[in-house]
Amino acid sequence: MSRQPATTDRRIEILKSAAAAFRRRGYHGASVDEIASALEMTKGNLYYYFKNKEEILFACHEYSLGKLLVLMDEVEAESLSPDARLRRLVLAFVHLILDDLHGTALTLDPEALSPPLLKRIIAKRDRFDHGIRTIIQQGIDQGVFKPGDPKMIEFAMMGAINWISKWFDPNGAMTSDQIGDAFADYLVGGLQQ
């Protein structure tokens, strides 16, 4: 286990501050100065760690999607029935979004990225989407899920989960555990026949 260089830590701090700012105001609404000030650094200093603002947004997406795909790989490695597998993914996804990414997931407007960077993000997201869809299709094929269009169902599920960041209140009554359970019950339970 080699220690990662100090700049990596700093880069991650910047990403967290940037993600928070982007979440609050959107990519164009958040200023570079705002991201830097939250870390008590000057905005010029950010450019020692990142080439420009767009690269920061890109890194945010890479970070989130990376975690998501690791999650997917882990769950795929387990031998579970489609419904158990889907439930585990929903729970883990909700927890990842709320506890780790603090509401940030696929919500940080990717359209703000220039085409070449956007393409790379979409490619990763597609891998995740495809994984979910495959599980749904398997569930339908095996008769544990009601018949339906896996693509539409997956879009609905992902929308429901991604939307959480719009209403979640860390100081509110609902914990991420409760939200995860409620969502799994509704989104996966509703699929079972």
Added chain:
Amino acid sequence: MSRQPATTDRRIEILKSAAAAFRRRGYHGASVDEIASALEMTKGNLYYYFKNKEEILFACHEYSLGKLLVLMDEVEAESLSPDARLRRLVLAFVHLILDDLHGTALTLDPEALSPPLLKRIIAKRDRFDHGIRTIIQQGIDQGVFKPGDPKMIEFAMMGAINWISKWFDPNGAMTSDQIGDAFADYLVGGLQQ
């Protein structure tokens, strides 16, 4: 039936152009000039119809929410069972978003509004949320829906539907009819026991 003044028509055209721009680039990412150019008018001219950019965003939200609440009132006036009523609302909601508002609904970042305007938007949105939740609660009480937290279920439903604007492609294979049916099947059908 009195004809509405010409300025009203022009205002609506502006709102449509603005909504499209806001949808593409977000409120801060879309420029006033972009909104005006699409209508072949100068940006200065916009200020004859609206006080400022924020008022345009506010009017977009008022317009959308107004339609949503009219919808809700219409459905409430019909005497239907909770499941039929919820299904009708989901279908109408999907159609409203896709056919009429062209993907715009509660997605146009409301957080960009200043507190006083935001408050008015939230108040309207709450009325709609409450209406949906009431139907879900009635369904649970009457035993046609599985037990669950109406608030979480409503958040999940609204998230799924609002998210449609992120992936919908007007030139794609899915029509708004098909999407509506698929969503109603999954979101309402999954609730029935």
Added chain:
DNA sequence: TACGATTTTAAACGTTCGTTCAAACTCGTG
């Protein structure tokens, strides 16, 4: 046609923002 109200224009403004850069500072190591 002529008048007044409505609508549009084009230029200018003040500000904010992303980015650059040369100089200054920090800190571990020889």
Added chain:
DNA sequence: CACGAGTTTGAACGAACGTTTAAAATCGTA
């Protein structure tokens, strides 16, 4: 202590943007 690489600063820039404004154009109507 001295050196040099790594890091931070603060000021400056050019461009983009929202908004204002006075003048011009348009249009309905008498």
